[in-house]
Amino acid sequence: MGRTLAIGTYLQRRTWLHGVEPGAKALALLLLTVATFGSRGPLGLALVATELVAGVVTCHVSPRTVARAIAPTAVVLAFALLANAFVADGSGDVALVGALGVSTAGAVRGALAVARIVLLVGLVCLVSSTTTAPQLAGGLVRLLAPLGAAGVPVGDVAMVVSLALRLIPETVGEFDRIVLAQRARGVRFDQGGPLRRLGRYASVVIPLTVALFQRSDDLAGAMRDRCYSGRALERVRWGAGSRGLVAVAALTMAACLWLA
Amino acid sequence: MLELRDICASPALGGHAQRVLDCVCLHVSPGEHLALVGANGSGKSTLARVCNGALPPDSGGVVVDGDADLSRADLARLVGRVRQDPLSQLVSSVVWDEVAFGPRNLGWASERVEGAVRSALAECGIAHLAERSTSSLSGGEAQRVALAGVLAMRPSYLVLDEALSQLDPGARGEVRDIVRALLSHGVGVLDITHLEEDVLSADRVVALSAGRVCWEGTPRELATSEGVVRLSGLQGGRLRVLGALGWPSLGEGAPWPPSAGKLALMASERGLGRKLSDACLRVQGEPKAASGGARGLRLDGVTVSYGAGEPALAGATLRVEPGRVCLVVGPSGSGKSTLALAAAGLVAPDSGVVSLDGSPVRAGDVGLAFQRPENQLFCATALEDVAFGPLNRGQSREQALAKARDALGLLGVGPELWDRAPLSLSGGERRRVALAGVVAMGQAAFVFDEPTAGLDGPSRSRMRNLVRRLAGRGAAVLVVTHDVGEWLPVATDACLLQGGAVAWSGPARGLLDPATYGHAGLEPPFEARLWEALHG
Numbered sequence: 114m115g116r117t118l119a120i121g122t123y124l125q126r127r128t129w130l131h132g133v134e135p136g137a138k139a140l141a142l143l144l145l146t147v148a149t150f151g152s153r154g155p156l157g158l159a160l161v162a163t164e165l166v167a168g169v170v171t172c173h174v175s176p177r178t179v180a181r182a183i184a185p186t187a188v189v190l191a192f193a194l195l196a197n198a199f200v201a202d203g204s205g206d207v208a209l210v211g212a213l214g215v216s217t218a219g220a221v222r223g224a225l226a227v228a229r230i231v232l233l234v235g236l237v238c239l240v241s242s243t244t245t246a247p248q249l250a251g252g253l254v255r256l257l258a259p260l261g262a263a264g265v266p267v268g269d270v271a272m273v274v275s276l277a278l279r280l281i282p283e284t285v286g287e288f289d290r291i292v293l294a295q296r297a298r299g300v301r302f303d304q305g306g307p308l309r310r311l312g313r314y315a316s317v318v319i320p321l322t323v324a325l326f327q328r329s330d331d332l333a334g335a336m337r338d339r340c341y342s343g344r345a346l347e348r349v350r351w352g353a354g355s356r357g358l359v360a361v362a363a364l365t366m367a368a369c370l371w372l373a
Numbered sequence: 374m375l376e377l378r379d380i381c382a383s384p385a386l387g388g389h390a391q392r393v394l395d396c397v398c399l400h401v402s403p404g405e406h407l408a409l410v411g412a413n414g415s416g417k418s419t420l421a422r423v424c425n426g427a428l429p430p431d432s433g434g435v436v437v438d439g440d441a442d443l444s445r446a447d448l449a450r451l452v453g454r455v456r457q458d459p460l461s462q463l464v465s466s467v468v469w470d471e472v473a474f475g476p477r478n479l480g481w482a483s484e485r486v487e488g489a490v491r492s493a494l495a496e497c498g499i500a501h502l503a504e505r506s507t508s509s510l511s512g513g514e515a516q517r518v519a520l521a522g523v524l525a526m527r528p529s530y531l532v533l534d535e536a537l538s539q540l541d542p543g544a545r546g547e548v549r550d551i552v553r554a555l556l557s558h559g560v561g562v563l564d565i566t567h568l569e570e571d572v573l574s575a576d577r578v579v580a581l582s583a584g585r586v587c588w589e590g591t592p593r594e595l596a597t598s599e600g601v602v603r604l605s606g607l608q609g610g611r612l613r614v615l616g617a618l619g620w621p622s623l624g625e626g627a628p629w630p631p632s633a634g635k636l637a638l639m640a641s642e643r644g645l646g647r648k649l650s651d652a653c654l655r656v657q658g659e660p661k662a663a664s665g666g667a668r669g670l671r672l673d674g675v676t677v678s679y680g681a682g683e684p685a686l687a688g689a690t691l692r693v694e695p696g697r698v699c700l701v702v703g704p705s706g707s708g709k710s711t712l713a714l715a716a717a718g719l720v721a722p723d724s725g726v727v728s729l730d731g732s733p734v735r736a737g738d739v740g741l742a743f744q745r746p747e748n749q750l751f752c753a754t755a756l757e758d759v760a761f762g763p764l765n766r767g768q769s770r771e772q773a774l775a776k777a778r779d780a781l782g783l784l785g786v787g788p789e790l791w792d793r794a795p796l797s798l799s800g801g802e803r804r805r806v807a808l809a810g811v812v813a814m815g816q817a818a819f820v821f822d823e824p825t826a827g828l829d830g831p832s833r834s835r836m837r838n839l840v841r842r843l844a845g846r847g848a849a850v851l852v853v854t855h856d857v858g859e860w861l862p863v864a865t866d867a868c869l870l871q872g873g874a875v876a877w878s879g880p881a882r883g884l885l886d887p888a889t890y891g892h893a894g895l896e897p898p899f900e901a902r903l904w905e906a907l908h909g
Contacts, residue, residue, distance in 0.1 A: 127504060245467055245506060279466045282508040287748075293719050294749040298810065299737035299765030316761070319751035323796065331461035334427055338454055339464070339475035339522065340446050350483060 128172040130243040135252025137355035141362035148369040157369030182238045197223025375401040375530040379433035393419045395584040401561040408572040411581035412606035413829045421534040425452040453523030457535040459515035469503045475526040493525035513544025530561045538827045569609030608830035610899040617652035637906030657865040669694040670818040670849040675725035685711040687873040693849040701853045703870030717741040740819040746807035750795035762814040780813035818849040858900040869893035
């Protein structure tokens with residue numbers, strides 16, 4: 114019955130990309146996104162695509178997972194391709210019926226747009242398969258670490274984000290438990306008008322609030338027990354993998370922006 | 374040595390502070406296993422909080438290895454504390470981060486943090502869980518993660534505050550192995566517990582009563598004194614056997630530690646085998662001939678699954694007749710809680726039928742008490758809260774209040790508490806009010822999910838008496854439990870679950886045969902081993 118919180122489909126087994134600092138992955142994702150959308154021709158996109166395929170293969174992400182992530186955008190992608198390829202003003206390279214024709218330049222433009230979206234979804238999918246939401250949130254906060262010098266309590270912000278993510282499944286679980294307990298006491302949440310139903314939820318919301326206060330008290334105690342003082346935003350030194358990944362992403366971006 | 378010197382403490386409870394610890398002196402040596410016992414509300418958890426600096430005492434001091442001048446953070450690092458509810462002490466979403474939390478707070482360099490996390494995970498046998506989300510862990514796994522999180526800070530002493538009470542016997546064994554290894558490495562352990570097994574295997578026992586140390590001695594001395602056993606609030610099969618054998622008069626030749634084999638041997642040598650069986654291994658008589666009718670609670674081929682994957686319950690068939698008590702036993706994840714929910718009509722089966730007295734069960738037809746029923750209280754007064762269920766069942770206000778008073782009386786909640794706000798009551802009182810709320814519904818069947826977890830001996834007895842009385846009134850009762858031994862005197866039938874399926878079911882007498890437990894991959898409890906030693 115446990116609900117896990119992870120964007121996309123997080124892979125439990127460990128791959129090299131799991132070991133890369135989440136902040137480095139977020140930064141690399143950003144650089145490769147710029148590369149994908151900034152690239153002028155198919156050469157740059159081919160470079161990004163090669164890197165994506167290499168990532169998917171070496172991290173054993175099933176291509177079906179990537180396909181499933183792209184599926185919801187398929188209609189929009191198909192529409193984008195068709196809208197770019199077909200022209201209705203007679204300027205098409207291949208005339209079909211009357212003024213309707215296919216423009217080669219349009220088709221290429223459409224194909225490039227589709228390729229960009231597919232690449233972006235693939236990259237996000239790769240990151241989310243190897244990073245949990247809390248890790249990613251922590252990584253992003255750590256990228257903000259330089260703000261600490263300006264007096265922003267980055268460590269506390271990181272803890273708050275992490276606790277919030279930790280408490281979401283907890284709150285959902287507690288809510289479910291209390292609903293079951295009250296249903297067992299004969300409360301019918303599915304009968305009566307909206308106001309009556311809302312009133313019945315008092316029997317859930319009140320104990321839930323009490324339980325959450327209790328829970329946050331417990332958590333505060335648990336943090337104190339483990340010496341939390343708010344100062345510690347762990348200094349993470351990026352390993353060779355993290356530095357390498359960001360370097361490759363930066364070079365790719367440079368290549369796409371200037372060379373292609 | 375961890376020393377508590379003349380500790381007086383008054384933690385704030387519900388807005389007002391009251392003296393909970395009164396001049397307590399206590400010490401734990403390196404490598405020593407000290408068991409701390411006492412009834413619910415005797416101040417044990419407050420003492421645990423004082424030990425690691427979570428609660429500064431009003432007077433007195435905590436001294437660790439001769440150093441009396443320790444800050445709160447120093448104490449927290451030197452004295453680790455693991456609490457009862459595994460989930461309430463996990464602060465991170467991923468196991469690795471959870472274990473690294475303490476070391477990172479201590480400002481250690483990342484290589485040192487990594488080393489500490491790795492060795493703590495290995496010590497607790499959970500290296501394979503490092504990447505798992507903390508909300509996906511079972512109770513036993515979560516408790517080992519909590520323990521690893523404390524051990525990663527390399528504490529010199531460890532306080533276990535009923536750390537095993539919510540775990541199944543298998544998970545308890547795993548945590549005990551970790552604690553044994555720590556003891557052999559010189560970590561001193563203060564073990565707050567209601568489990569006789571842990572008390573009897575300790576080096577020394579201290580009993581707390583109303584905030585004062587009222588007794589101190591060896592486990593053997595504790596077992597020899599009926600008065601101390603009563604004071605400690607301990608209950609269990611071994612202590613019952615020792616009592617039946619007239620343990621104080623057995624002298625130095627008495628078996629220690631009191632294993633089933635040694636106790637049985639001694640009983641038969643002295644011709645006390647029969648007496649022992651009668652006193653300790655009595656179960657309800659053979660079932661009366663089945664009434665054949667559709668009365669009682671029935672599950673017929675019930676399958677329940679949550680989303681894709683293996684069903685949580687697969688084709689479970691079970692029958693509890695009116696007036697009978699059926700135990701549901703099985704390892705964690707065997708589908709016990711799902712069976713409880715299905716029996717109470719709270720999850721709709723994918724296939725199969727759940728019926729009560731011949732009609733399909735709907736939510737509210739069967740009384741259900743969860744592990745911590747006190748979490749469902751919400752009305753302004755205890756009486757109103759108990760009357761809430763009967764009112765939902767369409768009874769008049771007068772009828773509902775009469776039912777509520779009757780139920781509160783059955784649970785031993787005095788009229789002076791009826792008009793109090795539930796949140797202002799003590800933990801034990803809240804639980805009894807919540808149980809009264811379940812009993813007041815007056816249904817023909819009840820389901821209790823782990824009703825005695827974390828309770829002391831007298832409260833456990835009260836719980837068993839409640840079940841006995843409900844069955845006596847003609848209700849069909851299902852009790853989901855890890856502690857088979859304590860329910861044997863009450864149970865008439867039993868069912869063992871494994872992997873969502875009923876692995877064995879039959880009269881409760883079958884639970885005395887160790888072979889029965891093999892069906893569900895469970896270790897036989899003390900009572901079954903004693904039975905085998907006496908009759909096998």
